[in-house]
Amino acid sequence: xxxxxxxxxxxxxxxxxxxxxxxxxxxxxxxxxxxxxxxxxxxxxxxxxxxxxxxxxxxxxxxxxxxxxxxxxxxxxxxxxxxxxxxxxxxxxxxxxxxxxxxxxxxxxxxxxxxxxxxxxxxxxxxxxxxxxxxxxxxxxxxxxxxxxxxxxxxxxxxxxxxxxxxxxxxxxxxxxxxxxxxxxxxxxxxxxxxxxxxxxxxxxxxxxxxxxxxxxxxxxxxxxxxxxxxxxxxxxxxxxxxxxxxxxxxxxxxxxxxxxxxxxxxxxxxxxxxxxxxxxxxxxxxxxxxxxxxxxxxxxxxxxxxxxxxxxxxxxxxxxxxxxxxxxxxxxxxxxxxxxxxxxxxxxxxxxxxxxxxxxxxxxxxxxxxxxxxxxxxxxxxxxxxxxxxxxxxxxxxxxxxxxxxxxxxxxxxxxxxxxxxxxxx
Amino acid sequence: xxxxxxxxxxxxxxxxxxxxxxxxxxxxxxxxxxxxxxxxxxxxxxxxxxxxxxxxxxxxxxxxxxxxxxxxxxxxxxxxxxxxxxxxxxxxxxxxxxxxxxxxxxxxxxxxxxxxxxxxxxxxxxxxxxxxxxxxxxxxxxxxxxxxxxxxxxxxxxxxxxxxxxxxxxxxxxxxxxxxxxxxxxxxxxxxxxxxxxxxxxxxxxxxxxxxxxxxxxxxxxxxxxxxxxxxxxxxxxxxxxxxxxxxxxxxxxxxxxxxxxxxxxxxxxxxxxxxxxxxxxxxxxxxxxxxxxxxxxxxxxxxxxxxxxxxxxxxxxxxxxxxxxxxxxxxxxxxxxxxxxxxxxxxxxxxxxxxxxxxxxxxxxxxxxxxxxxxxxxxxxxxxxxxxxxxxxxxxxxxxxxxxxxxxxxxxxxxxxxxxxxxxxxxxxxxxxxxxxxxxxxxxxxxxxxx
Numbered sequence: 001x002x003x004x005x006x007x008x009x010x011x012x013x014x015x016x017x018x019x020x021x022x023x024x025x026x027x028x029x030x031x032x033x034x035x036x037x038x039x040x041x042x043x044x045x046x047x048x049x050x051x052x053x054x055x056x057x058x059x060x061x062x063x064x065x066x067x068x069x070x071x072x073x074x075x076x077x078x079x080x081x082x083x084x085x086x087x088x089x090x091x092x093x094x095x096x097x098x099x100x101x102x103x104x105x106x107x108x109x110x111x112x113x114x115x116x117x118x119x120x121x122x123x124x125x126x127x128x129x130x131x132x133x134x135x136x137x138x139x140x141x142x143x144x145x146x147x148x149x150x151x152x153x154x155x156x157x158x159x160x161x162x163x164x165x166x167x168x169x170x171x172x173x174x175x176x177x178x179x180x181x182x183x184x185x186x187x188x189x190x191x192x193x194x195x196x197x198x199x200x201x202x203x204x205x206x207x208x209x210x211x212x213x214x215x216x217x218x219x220x221x222x223x224x225x226x227x228x229x230x231x232x233x234x235x236x237x238x239x240x241x242x243x244x245x246x247x248x249x250x251x252x253x254x255x256x257x258x259x260x261x262x263x264x265x266x267x268x269x270x271x272x273x274x275x276x277x278x279x280x281x282x283x284x285x286x287x288x289x290x291x292x293x294x295x296x297x298x299x300x301x302x303x304x305x306x307x308x309x310x311x312x313x314x315x316x317x318x319x320x321x322x323x324x325x326x327x328x329x330x331x332x333x334x335x336x337x338x339x340x341x342x343x344x345x346x347x348x349x350x351x352x353x354x355x356x357x358x359x360x361x362x363x364x365x366x367x368x369x370x371x372x373x374x375x376x377x378x379x380x381x382x383x384x385x386x387x388x389x390x391x392x393x394x395x396x397x398x399x400x401x402x403x404x405x406x407x408x409x410x411x412x413x414x415x416x417x418x419x420x421x422x423x424x425x426x427x
Numbered sequence: 428x429x430x431x432x433x434x435x436x437x438x439x440x441x442x443x444x445x446x447x448x449x450x451x452x453x454x455x456x457x458x459x460x461x462x463x464x465x466x467x468x469x470x471x472x473x474x475x476x477x478x479x480x481x482x483x484x485x486x487x488x489x490x491x492x493x494x495x496x497x498x499x500x501x502x503x504x505x506x507x508x509x510x511x512x513x514x515x516x517x518x519x520x521x522x523x524x525x526x527x528x529x530x531x532x533x534x535x536x537x538x539x540x541x542x543x544x545x546x547x548x549x550x551x552x553x554x555x556x557x558x559x560x561x562x563x564x565x566x567x568x569x570x571x572x573x574x575x576x577x578x579x580x581x582x583x584x585x586x587x588x589x590x591x592x593x594x595x596x597x598x599x600x601x602x603x604x605x606x607x608x609x610x611x612x613x614x615x616x617x618x619x620x621x622x623x624x625x626x627x628x629x630x631x632x633x634x635x636x637x638x639x640x641x642x643x644x645x646x647x648x649x650x651x652x653x654x655x656x657x658x659x660x661x662x663x664x665x666x667x668x669x670x671x672x673x674x675x676x677x678x679x680x681x682x683x684x685x686x687x688x689x690x691x692x693x694x695x696x697x698x699x700x701x702x703x704x705x706x707x708x709x710x711x712x713x714x715x716x717x718x719x720x721x722x723x724x725x726x727x728x729x730x731x732x733x734x735x736x737x738x739x740x741x742x743x744x745x746x747x748x749x750x751x752x753x754x755x756x757x758x759x760x761x762x763x764x765x766x767x768x769x770x771x772x773x774x775x776x777x778x779x780x781x782x783x784x785x786x787x788x789x790x791x792x793x794x795x796x797x798x799x800x801x802x803x804x805x806x807x808x809x810x811x812x813x814x815x816x817x818x819x820x821x822x823x824x825x826x827x828x829x830x831x832x833x834x835x836x837x838x839x840x841x842x843x844x845x846x847x848x849x850x851x852x853x854x855x856x857x858x859x860x861x862x863x864x865x866x867x868x869x870x871x872x873x874x875x876x877x878x879x
Contacts, residue, residue, distance in 0.1 A: 035748070035749045035752045036749075036752035036753045036755060036756045039546065039755065039759055042543075042545070042546060042759075042764075046545075061543070063542060063543065071540040071541070071542050072540075073539070073540055073541055077541070081534050082534055085527075085530045085531050085533075085534040086527055086530065086531060089520045089521075089522050090520075090522055090526075090728060090729055090730055090731045090732055090769075091512060091520050091730055091731050092491075092510070092512065092724075092730045092731050093731050094491070095488065095491060128579075128761075128762035128763075128766075129762065129763065131759075131760070131761070131762050131763040132761070132762040132763075135760060135761055135762065144479055144481075144482055145478060145479070159759060159760060159763065162756075162759060162760035163760045165760070166757075166760040166761070199478065234478055265477050265478075273543075277541055278541055279541050279542055279543045280541045280542055280543050280544050280764070280766065280767030281541060281766055281767055281768060282762060282763075282764070282765070282766040282767075288479070290477055290479070291477045291480070295477060295479070295480070295482070297484060298482050298483060298484040298485075299479055299482055301484045301485040302482055302484075302485050304485070304488075305485045308488055308582075308610060308613065309582070309586060309610060309613040309614040309616075309617045310579075310582070310583070310586055310617075310761065311579035311580065311582050311583040311586070311733060311762075312579075312580065312582040312583075312610065312733075313491075313731070313733070314733070315579070315731065315732055315733040315766040315768065315769065316731035316732060316733075317731075317732055317766070317768035317769070318766065318768070
């Protein structure tokens, strides 16, 4: 009230008239806004940060940590940034992003000597990391295949559901994880592929499935590809961990290469968040293989139309880092070495965690810890067991029992194993 | 088609694809094929058929397309007055000294990491951005009634705000000025908000159609959203006076119209950050609610880094908290969290009083250069005796001048004089220099005297 008197309303409109109308309007429309639920993944880190316990362990969000539990900026990245600072300007990128960065990124996914690249058959744009790439695809799918649905594996990264929901694309699920074996439910997966209507859209994790770490074998990928051909399905690969899974980017792209050999016209969302440690820079790429160059130009132009009213053009800094690294042979070599180093450390921690649990005499099988691949381990723990881990042991992870192996260190693996043993020994 | 001999020359792409398929089918006998049906020719995702076959090529963005056309032109005298990116007297892009310093500090700081920002972005950046636009002593800030989220420059801030309003606000209509930045209608339409226009520019006076504006906003339904350019209206450069702003405010509050400010030029218009925020601040001062989209693209020269913020001024802190939580739900499925680099630079500068000072000086220099270009162009046209009243060039403010030239005249200038601008006759003063003003003046003179 007092504020309004100070602001000096003209005599024409009475205080209650203006205030009454404005206040009733605004309390009416703001007041029903409910507090939104916390994001299940990012909320874990928030809770971790708020915990004062000296023993706390964060195995929640999938961000790499070194063996001291510290975030890492890769050496190749530091060097690239030194070259950027003071030397390059900050002009707008084209709507489709950095051409050089996109070119190099396609080589990673499709192969250094890919015919598709030579023939300019790939429509590709820089995107805001993996999330942004998936979202561009989802919006594009809605616009140009408005009656289509998306088949999403169970389980998947929780944000996948949000992305296609916000794009107004209806979702179906397909079997993926087999809880009993803590591996792939291949038979049910194939049934779902066969039973889906011809020409369905499928979201596939190219490698290091998130959250389970369970990937099809090469033979299984070939069967999936064949069945996709028979059914005429469309495959969108979400590849967020190339290089991070096995330590070898070529090997991690195998699923995609199998599909390409079979002539599939795939889509691919790529991210540099993990494999180049560029998390907060938001660097990624969405690509779609087309029948010919003309179609690729058309599709790219349409993807740009979706980006323009979302953010106009993508951020330059991360793209410069990527293109500097990938176009400098020495820096690229360094990167490959550093990525392998990260992957190897994680593989080492998997072994250590499993051995620790076995040494503690756990009645359960922990074989899946070393069979699964990538950043995450789907432990098989229940939400109640997870809650105990958090409340009693200050160990933070998502309630689906997903452990981010990147957060495991030689310093905390014993503590972690002990805690897991405690909450599961009577399971 | 399948299993046959190659009919085309060995190096054709179609043949390469074919060979790969044949190799796979004939070579892999170890795979158990579920169905014996190997007629892959029928499947839509085999080499021949795309599910997106029907897609047409989209037309070029009218603004960004100007630069594309400019780049293709081989003429040595070409001039790009299209996109609003600042250029120096030498026609070069400019990275501010203070930005370079901040950038170097970031690189030299080995303790810096690249972790994900929170969904709402960098906390310091958000607080400082709110202070910048609302004023450090703003009661709304002191009362914790403002939620600010980092977004991808102005576009991103508008889009997040639009999506939020589409989900949570009961009026899905926005009034935007005629004309406006070409991307505005798309941002709102895609968010599911109906776009209507209010009169703004008067071609006869090349100034503000204030009567028309008041009439149109006066007849808008109660509660409708209204987009307001905080200063340096794009594309016209025509701004209301402080008195006119006050009238607009009173009218809008009397009809409970919801203000959504687009502030892309704070400091760039007059050279003074506080003056350029005046319109926003009078609305906040009356205790009412509003949205503000801020961009650092121009005033800090951070264009490609995509740095901006959306602030929503609410009635109470409780509402602001709930609103913020809902903004996060819009952001997460779009890009999860915003980019780190640009926001870090901005926070570094705004936080340090020396760097802040340095910034205001460099910002004023940019604004002053543009003001001097306006004067030079006006003088050049007057000296040539170019018919018409060109005083709007010096009356309009900010990066752009709405010349009043029509499409034919614009095309003529492009074809004959290699001058690139948007077809609505908008020129970016930032693209001019003392050296190029004469060329532009000649072109305008020719266009006006030879065509109508």
